[in-house]
Every structure is written in structure tokens, then in C-alpha cells.
Amino acid sequence: MAKERVTEVRHGGPGGGPRGFAKPKETSKTLKRLLKYIFEYKLHLIIIIIAIIGSSLSGVAGTYFLKPIINNYVVPFIGKENPDLSGFVRMIGVMSAVYIVGVICSFTYNRLMLTISTGTMRKIRVDMFKHLQNLPIKYYDTHTHGEIMSRFTNDTDTLREMLSQGLPHFISSAITVAGVFIMMVVLSPILTLLVIFMFSIMIFAIKKIGGKSSHYFKKQQKELGSFNGYIEEMIEGQKVVKVFSHEETVKENFNEINERLRQAASSANTFASILMPIMGNLSYVHYALTATAGAVLAVAGYMDLGTIGSYLQYTRSFSQPITQLSQQLNSVLTALAGAERIFNLLDETPEVDNGYVTLVDAEIDDNGNIVEVSHRTGIWAWKHPHSDGTLTYTEVSGDVRFEDVTFGYDENKTVLNSINLFAKSGQKIAFVGSTGAGKTTITNLINRFYDVPDGKILYDGININKIKKDDLRRSLAMVLQETHLFTGTIMENIRYGKLDATDEEVIEAAKLANAHSFIQHMPEGYNTILTSDGINLSQGQRQLLAIARATVADPPVLILDEATSSIDTRTESLIEKGMNTLMKGRTVFVIAHRLSTVRNANAIMVLENGKIIERGNHDDLIEQKGKYYQLYTGMFELS
Template identity: 35%
Template sequence: MAKVQKGTIPKVWRYIRRYRLLLILSMLFAAATVAMTLYLPILIGNAIDLIVSPGHVDFPGIRSLLIKIGIIAGCTGLTQWIMNMLNNRITYHIIRDVRQEAFGKLQILPLSYLDAHPSGSILSRIIADVDQFADGLLMGFTQLFTGVVTILGTLLFMLSISWKITLAVVLLTPLSLFIARFIARRTYSMFRLQSQVRGEQTALIDEMIGNQKVVQAFSHQAESMEQFDEINDRLARCSLQATFFSSITNPATRFVNSVVYASVALTGALMCISTAGAAVPFTVGQLSCFLSYANQYTKPFNEISGVITELQNALACAARIFELIEETPQIPDQTDAAELEHVAGNLSISDVSFSYVPDRKLIEHLNLIVKPGQRIAIVGPTGCGKTTVINLLMRFYDVDQGSISVEGKDIRNVTRHSLRSSYGMVLQETWLKAGTIRENICMGKPDATEEELLQASKAAHAHSFIKRLPQGYDTLIGEDGGSLSQGQKQLLCIARVMLCLPPMLILDEATSSIDTRTELKIQEAFSRMMQGRTSFIVAHRLSTIREADVILVMQDGHIIEQGNHDTLLAKNGFYANLYNSQFAR
């Protein structure tokens, strides 16, 4: 725990030092605020000493001191406001930088990380944990600086009045620090656990909201509630523990502070009595001043103990954010990576092996040669590796062994952008962003003309439903398609590919959400589009792949049969059983 905490603080400082100038200004204003705050008790003490006895009150002197007190109090308020403004600026600029870096890392993380971590947990780190970090950081800037300066300043002022009473104060103070440190060391792990469970809860809520139809369709509400209640109870216990132990700090330090205050009052009162007839007496005004300083001296310890508790929480949250920021990004393109040009569709897979988890083999020694214009259909039971082959072709994952080549070039030696721009993908899951229909279709070809846009939409049979929308192609849709039906969203994705017309196509259940009549028309459009283009078709409905030039039958990561539809049926093997099972009662 201590090691994690020590490692986190230098990382936080890396962001803070970008705003060194603002930090120095904040500290100067903090010093000015404290100096003026500490000067006020001296003026008040002097005013008290001008009240000697009934009839012996120096009203002109008191009036002059009150004017000074008013001016200094006003200046103190102004410098404190400027200090707080600077602290807010520093904090929220740091938070902006952290979020930008975290989101930037999200763009270059390998898919393996995103697949292994729930989106709700990542969301919790970037939003909730950063907010908690901001709260702790702001409190640290606002109270830690002023607290430390107040302690040092008060000590100097107290020493100038009486070193004896100052010694009593200083000897009792370490007790307060010991209590604060003792509790703070034990609360860090509790706040870190609280942050982790909060992320787990956010992930579950995000999953339930995104899949509410599935939950209700399978009557899984009770199980979901049980799962939520279990996490919620754990969060309640973690939060209660962390809050309870951290809340002990303030009362404990306040008790020590009260002992210090009582000691100062008693010692000071005795000094007032014993020095009454001395040449330099210890006056009531000085005692009043000292009591004020005793309060001001011990108050920062109280605040700092509260700040330390908040900082434990902030550092625990910061550690989770930095875990994300420091994750290993995807392997960048090689410095001498080539650009894929004039892609005809020649592709070869040579002795490829791959697995998501090292101890669970998936694809082993896969070999395939594809010629330009061929239609390659991939079929097989769920989990056999169909979608994994697509992930490897697009280089969303790198192969563990072997190589994949396009136009004779290993895809690891070409830029990802040129590789992926050579493919057009239509998947069962739709990819739409918040924006207009036009922007979503033109995502892969922003400079497309109006005529090209209309042709692609008509070819995808999306034009008719788009024209019925309130603003046609300029209709705004929300994230992931908003209120559009699943079929309409899929038509937009098909139109997007038809607009780009890349040399190679990947169709993974591309018409799964479309009605049968529209599907027949789109299959015709696909047939025209696939002419002369290398195409990979993944489908569970075997009726959609009968026209493929080559059908690859996969099982447990291996190609067990290969050929066209008629050849494979004649073999009466795995494909024939799979195909005939569609018609079995």
C-alpha cells in the first residue's frame, strides 16, 4: 500500500509542475493571507490593553485600531479569494490534462484490454475516480498550503510574545500529528477498495442498462437485483469502514487541540497574575492574543488531518487512473511500415496460431490462400474462431505465430490505416455515432458527392426510409443510432460500405436484422458489389453463402473442410450435417 502511494505522488507532481507559476502565486497569496490573519490578533490584543478600567478607556486609540482591523480583514478576504481562484484553476487544468491523457490512451489501447475490462469500470475511472481525485487535490491546495504556513507563522508570532507558553504548545502538538498519521495510514487501503467496488458497481449498472431487453426477455431481473444487492452491500461496508475510520481523525485531533488551548489559558492566566507588578508585565491583551494564536495554531492540524483523509481517497482514485494511463498501448506501426497501394485482393494466411488466453488454444496452424475476387465463406459452430479470423485479418489482434500477408506484404509491416482502409466491414453489431445520417454514411469517405451518397443509399435500400425522416439525410441521430430500428441502423452501415467500395469486404451476419424481402434485394446489391472484390462472409444461415467460391468449415480453430457448396454436400461430412440440420424437425 505504502509503495503504491509513494509511486502515485510523483505521478501527480508530474501534472502539477506544468502549472508551477500558478502554484508559486497561490503560495505567495497563501502566505499573505496567513500573515494578515495572524496580525489581526495583535491589533485586537492592543485594543484590549487600551481598556484599563472604568473611565480609563482610550477611545481614539481603539477607533484607530478598529479602522486598521477593518482594512486588514478586507485585504485578507481579497487575497484569500485570489488564492482560491488560482487553486481552482490549477486543479481543474490538472483534471483536464488527466482526462485527456486517459481518453487519449483509450484510443490506442489494444482490443485485448477493452475486451478484458468492463466498459463501466473504465468509465468509472475516467469520470468518478477523476472527480474524487479533483476534490482531494483542491482541498489539498486550499487547506494544506495555508495550514502549513499558518503553523509556521503562528509559531514565530507566539515566540515573539512568550517562549515559555510556546514551548508548552509545541510539546503537546506532536500528539495530534501522531493520531492523524496513525489513522491516515490505515484508511488508504479502505478508500482504494471503495474505489474498486464503485467501479464494479458502475460496470454492472452500465451492462444492465445496455442489455435491459435481454434481461427482461429471459426474466433475469431477480438475479440481476441479487447481483446488484451483493455489490451494493459490499460498497456500503467499504464506504462505511473508510468513512468511519477517517472521521475519527477530526474528533481525536480536536481533543488534543482543546488540551493545548486549556494549557495556554491556564499558563497565561498564571503569568498575568505573577507578572502584575513587574516592569514588563504579561498583559490580558497578550493573553487574548496568545489564546487566538493557540486556536489558529491547532486549527490547521485539524484541517490537515481532514485533508490527509481526503488525500488518501484522492491518491487511491489517482492510482486507478494512472493504472489505465500506464497500460501498455497497442504495438505502434513500424517506423519503416509501408503503405498498402493498388490492393487487388491477394491474401494468404500461413501457419497462423492465435489464442486470447495463453493456456486456452483457439486457432492452430491455420493456412489459407485467397485470390483476387474470390468469395470466402466461413462457417462453423459458435466459438470455432470465425470472428477471430476477421479480427486477425483487420489486425485488431496480432497473430501469436505465423503470418498474414496482403499483396505479398506481411500486415505487421504495413500501416494499420492503409490495411484497414482496404477493407469494408458490415457486422451484426452496428457502428453509428451521434450526428446526422449524412455524416454516418460518409464516415469512410468524407469528401463524397451528393450523387455518390444517393447512389450508395439506394443500393443499400436505405434511401426510402431516410427520405421519410424529418430532415432526410440531415436528420440528427443519437449515439448508436438513437431511435432507429436495428434493421435501419444496419442499412446505414451497408450504405457506408457501398459508398467507399474498398477492394476487400468482410460481411459478418450483415443482414441479420433485416426483413426477408429487403434482404433478398440487398443480397443482389452485395453480389454486384462483390464482383471483382475479395470477400469474406461469416454467416450462421447457410442459405446466404451457397454462392461462395470457397467455403471454409471451421471447428476448434482448424479448417476441417474446404470447397464450394455442392462439393461439401457431396462429401456428406460436417458441412452437410450442419446444412441439413436447418431442415431437420
């Protein structure tokens, strides 16, 4: 099935620099859902809000103390030889106390926001990971791994930064700007008109320069994606590059991509770097104009020195929060866009399971009846509740039948057309045919990775739609063409097929799969640690471990999807006996391009365009001299 190509877009400038932000589509909805997580820390939030207000207002109030200090103490002391400084010292002490309260409040809300942000991120990651386990295989077939991983990395990281720093600083800056502006109006409405004029210029500068910066950062991120993709592709394909001596061409292409990235990064960082100096210089111009206007008003008798001193300090502390508000707003919007993508993942429809037939351990009593037991007996049974309240037990034998099954991954295109087949208990059924004929799709349907819209699949006479998916899959074991090994010991990787398997059972399974020999030669034997999907093993050895993993599960039905594709002919012959032992008494479905592996199958199904065009054992199909004969004799090759 063709997978949808999804382009991953990373947010954030290199080195934590300014970002080309993406706005969320539904800001209010996303914010409400995010607040549900945050409101789990209600007491923390109350303290944080009080602390933010206290921190912001302490800075505003502390500046106002300059007016009484100058008017009541500094000016009257001019010309006095021995002024009484007691009142001045008390006022300085009160002013210091206000600032100290602000420092304590600032520390408090920053520390508590860290607790909230890390706790919220933990809860969101847990919810995402749990939800991923409940999503159908179709979701993973239509979304790239990079796209899914970006939810756990880029999006959660920007969200964490917003919660721990951006949001509290945004609120603090907003309160500070509001408080400073109110105090400016109180101190001098006339000078505040100048503030409004300069404020308009600052907003215009932020909009123009910030817009340019955002545009080029988006371009930089696009070029960075191409840059990283090219490097990854060239590293993975180094053997091919060297075989065809294309090193120089690769270097030229790299230089071209690298230059595009340099130009985009240069433009982005140029605009980002000049914003703060421009805002700083505008604030100095504002300060100079305010000082000049204040001096004129003071000379004219409309303003005292204390008011001018406080007002000038407010002027200095007014422009910085405005710049911070602009940058933090971008940060908040970027984080909310990431949160929206996270919630979109959480809104994906989970895998539906309406099954009610379960798999239980059983034993046969003296009267020949199947009895459910709580311990492992080696006998499994389907526990089937009926509408009249009765229960029936059916021993699991591995009888699988397809009846008029039609299926397509896309509603507009069918992959299987009216498939009818049966596999009796203990039979080995092989599927051969060209790529895309529908071989793997059949095994996906047996597992209920996808549900059948037309027709039905019976397992021991029970429609598999009635069987709970977990129980159905426990009765099956698969060995896939692409082996996946987890980080851990060889023993743990084999035991993944049956988590309660003893060491002896694991070793026996490895012997059946003929993996025991090479495992013994590993540095730590079964305790050898595997990393990076078993990079320290050959492809054949990895496949043998996958077969051992299926063996230890001891299921009644076994699915081998190109299970020996990565094993050389010699290794294949070595495991043939073990595989034959493994397949005894089990229903086995085999998909293979190597036709020599299916000669001993009870029935071979030849598929083409989603239909079974030939069926029979090896000898029958050879006599028919049809498609299988052509494939086997090399007159027609599988593709």
C-alpha cells in the same frame, strides 16, 4: 476471447462526503509526473505560493496585534474618562489592513489554482484520449469500458478537487499550524507544553476515528457498486423478470442489498460526522485549560493580559487547521491514487507500427505503368520503397493469402493452427464453424488488430507487416455483428466510412445497401439525428446503415462478420441484390451462422478448433457429406 473481468472502484463518499481513500503505490513518482503538468504554469505557481504564504501569515500576524492593542491601549484606558483613541484607531487600521491583505491573497491563490487545475485537467484528458487512440485492440479486449471511463470521470474529478482546493488548503493549513505554533512558543513556552499535550490527544482521535470512517467508507463503496450493478442488471432484464413473474424475488433481493448499503453508509457517516464535533469539543477543552493556566500565570505575574488574549486566540485557530490537514491529506492521497491510475493508462504500450508500404491514389499511364497521383481516381496502389532506394507500385487488387499462420491471444493457448488459405481478387470466401473456432480471429489478423507471430499473411503479394496499419485498414471495410452508430445524423453516420464523400455518394451507398427506403420514411430523412447508438432504429435498420457505411468506403476488400445476423429473412432477401452489387470486383470474407448466406461463395472454409477441416464450394462440400453437410442439413447445429 475471454475478457478479463475488472472491478471498478469508485472513490468518494456520496454527496461529496468524506472518502475511504486508497493510497498510491508510488507516491513520489506520481507526484513528480503530476508536477510536470503543473509546472507549465510557472508564473501562476510563483504568485500562488506567495499568495498562500501571505494569506496564512496575515492570519497569524493579525492575531498577534491583540497583544499590543490590549497592553498599550485597552488596559491603560481603563478608568480614564477621555482617553486618546488616535493610537488605538491606527493600530486597529493596521490590523484590518493585514487581514485585508490576507483576504486578497486568499482570493488570488484560489482563483489562480482554478486556472491551473482546469488547464491541467484539460491537458491530461487530451493526453489520455490521444493515447487511447494509439492503443492496440488487445487493451480494449482486456479492460472494461467502465474501467477506462473511470479514468476520465472519477480519477480526473478527484484530481481536479485536489489541485483547486485540497492542495492549496493543505499548504495553507500547514503554514498556519507552523506559524501559530511558533508564535505560541514565542508568547509562552510554558503554555505551549499544554498545546503539545492536547495536540497529541487530537492526533490520536483523528487516527482512531478517521481510520474507522475510512474502513466503513470503503465498505460503503463496495456495497454501492453491488447496489448500482444490481439495479442496472434488473433494468436491462425487465422483460425476463416479467416473463417469469420474478418481481417479488427481485424486490426481496433489492431490499437485502439496499439494507447492506444502508448499514455501511450509516456506520461510515456516523464516524465521519462525529470527528468534527469531537475535535471542536477538544478545542474548547484546550481553550478552557489554556485560559485557566493563563489566568494563574497572570496572577503570579508571569504573563500580561495582552499575551493571554493573543495566546487564547491562537489556541482557537490551532485545532481547526490540524483537523483540516488530516482531511486534506486523505484527499491528496486519494487524488494521487487516481493520478497513478491515469499515468498507468498513459504508460500502456501503444500500438506498434513498423510498416513502410503506403496506400496511394494512382492511375495507369499510356505505357501501362502505375503512376502516383494526388487526386482520387478510383485506382489504389501500394507504394513500396526498397532498401536500394527504388520504389515500386503494386495495384491493389485484394489478393489475400495465409501461409502457415498460427496465432493465440494468450501465449499458452493457440486459436489458429497452421492456417493456409487464399482469396484471389474478386472472390467471396466464407468461414463457418462453431463459436470459438477462429473465424473472427482470421479477420482480426487481416486488419492487423493483432500481429501474427508465426507464419505470414500476404496482401497483393506484400507481407501485411510491411504495410502501415492506417493504410492497410483504409483498403478494408468491415461490417461487424455489433453495429455501433455515433450521435449525429444518418448522413454523418454513413459518411463515417469515407469522410469526404458527397451527399450523392452517401445516398447511392444507402441505395446499394437497401437502406434508402427506410431512411426516406424517417422524420428528417438523412438529416434525422441518431442518439444512444441508434436506439430509435430497429436492429436490422442499424445493420443496414453499417453496410451502407462500408459501401461508401468503396474498398477492394470487404469483411462481413455476421453482417446479416440481425436482419430478418425478408430484409435479407431485399439487400441480397445490393450486397451482390457491392461485392462485385471485391475480395469478400464472410462469417455467417446462417448458411444460406454463403451458398454462392467461391470457397467455404469449415473451421474447428483453429483448423480448416473442410474447404470447397457449397456443392463440393455437400457431396463430401462431412461437417458442412451436417451443419447445412441440420444434423449438427452451430453453437
